[in-house]
Amino acid sequence: MKKTKKIRKSDFGYIAYKRKIILLQSVILYGISLSILIAGYFYHGRSLRNVLTILAVLGFLPASKSLVSAIMFWRAKGCSAGLRDRIMESGENFHHYYDFYFTSYEKNYPVSHMMLMNQLLIGITEAAQLDCGDCEKHLSTHLKLQDLKEIEVKIFQDPEAYCERIAELHYQYDPQNDTANSPDREAIIINVMKAISL
Numbered sequence: 001m002k003k004t005k006k007i008r009k010s011d012f013g014y015i016a017y018k019r020k021i022i023l024l025q026s027v028i029l030y031g032i033s034l035s036i037l038i039a040g041y042f043y044h045g046r047s048l049r050n051v052l053t054i055l056a057v058l059g060f061l062p063a064s065k066s067l068v069s070a071i072m073f074w075r076a077k078g079c080s081a082g083l084r085d086r087i088m089e090s091g092e093n094f095h096h097y098y099d100f101y102f103t104s105y106e107k108n109y110p111v112s113h114m115m116l117m118n119q120l121l122i123g124i125t126e127a128a129q130l131d132c133g134d135c136e137k138h139l140s141t142h143l144k145l146q147d148l149k150e151i152e153v154k155i156f157q158d159p160e161a162y163c164e165r166i167a168e169l170h171y172q173y174d175p176q177n178d179t180a181n182s183p184d185r186e187a188i189i190i191n192v193m194k195a196i197s198l
Contacts, residue, residue: 009194010097015078022073026066033059076101076198079112080126083159087113090166097190101198102138109135111155116186117169122154124162132157146192
């Protein structure tokens, strides 16, 4: 039997995977609460005045929370396979992070792919209506809150320009002089991105 790898946040296909899991979880939670409500209704002589009704209503709370998450994941779009293939051709030796959907009070920012090189965090969005300047400002603010002020954030909308930039970074990359990107530091930066993403 083939063992499947668990898809984690920032893996390719995360949003599609999580969309299915959260939707299934919502259906199960609503099903359990509804069955408790119906069982109580018939067990207590067609009356909703019983303890099982209270239990069912309390069960609808996590079900509703799960449904809100399912709606958010349903609206989010992940990285397309075509873009991923183009990115991998440009810089396959880097760590690649996919399927971010950053949320704020005013706007949401879908970012299909991100990578970190020295002091530069670059990403691309496939959403034509996204204001890249707002997204960069939002991400920079959260990095500064974690005392990562030196990180410059750049979000692209043009796949051609993005792949060219990755190729340039790949060409300039010297692992011997890469003191700014220790694995621990990169993990801290990416964990900040994961924390503010759906």
